[in-house]
Amino acid sequence: MPHTESSALLKHDGLSLGYAPMDQLHEEFIGLVEALAQAPDHAVAAALDALALNAHEHFDAEDRWMNESAFPARACHIDEHAAVMGSIAGVRRRVSSGDFAAARRLADALVEWFPGHADYLDSALAHWMCKRRLGGTPVVVHRRMQAPVAVPSH
Numbered sequence: 001m002p003h004t005e006s007s008a009l010l011k012h013d014g015l016s017l018g019y020a021p022m023d024q025l026h027e028e029f030i031g032l033v034e035a036l037a038q039a040p041d042h043a044v045a046a047a048l049d050a051l052a053l054n055a056h057e058h059f060d061a062e063d064r065w066m067n068e069s070a071f072p073a074r075a076c077h078i079d080e081h082a083a084v085m086g087s088i089a090g091v092r093r094r095v096s097s098g099d100f101a102a103a104r105r106l107a108d109a110l111v112e113w114f115p116g117h118a119d120y121l122d123s124a125l126a127h128w129m130c131k132r133r134l135g136g137t138p139v140v141v142h143r144r145m146q147a148p149v150a151v152p153s154h
């Protein structure tokens, strides 16, 4: 099944928020989401395991940066990470009982979710971390603009 949405995700500026450790985590995350979306049935479980491990490291790092630096209003961002990890855990259970389509629906949902999360939550954290550690705001070269995405309501 073709997944053009994930190609669009790869081009999203969320890959370039200007804080290198986060940009690296996002590049890995997006690659693993795309791998899951394209995995044949026999490879779905391994692709989902790899994504779950990466998502845990990715979200844990951001949660740690927010907590260690007393980032304001971090609860909403941390809650969103926890909700995604809960979804991933639920899909792992479904895949273990042979529901491979659930993993592809998860990949599609993450493709839809990530740009808004990056634009409204990760970008604020990247800006904060650059200001704290480097004494300046991140320098970001935007490749293209996308239509605004609704801010998650929390």
Ligand SMILES: [Fe+2]
Residues within 6 Å of the ligand: 026, 058, 062, 122
């Ligand atoms: Fe992130």
Ligand SMILES: [Fe+2]
Residues within 6 Å of the ligand: 062, 077, 081, 117, 121, 122
């Ligand atoms: Fe995040």
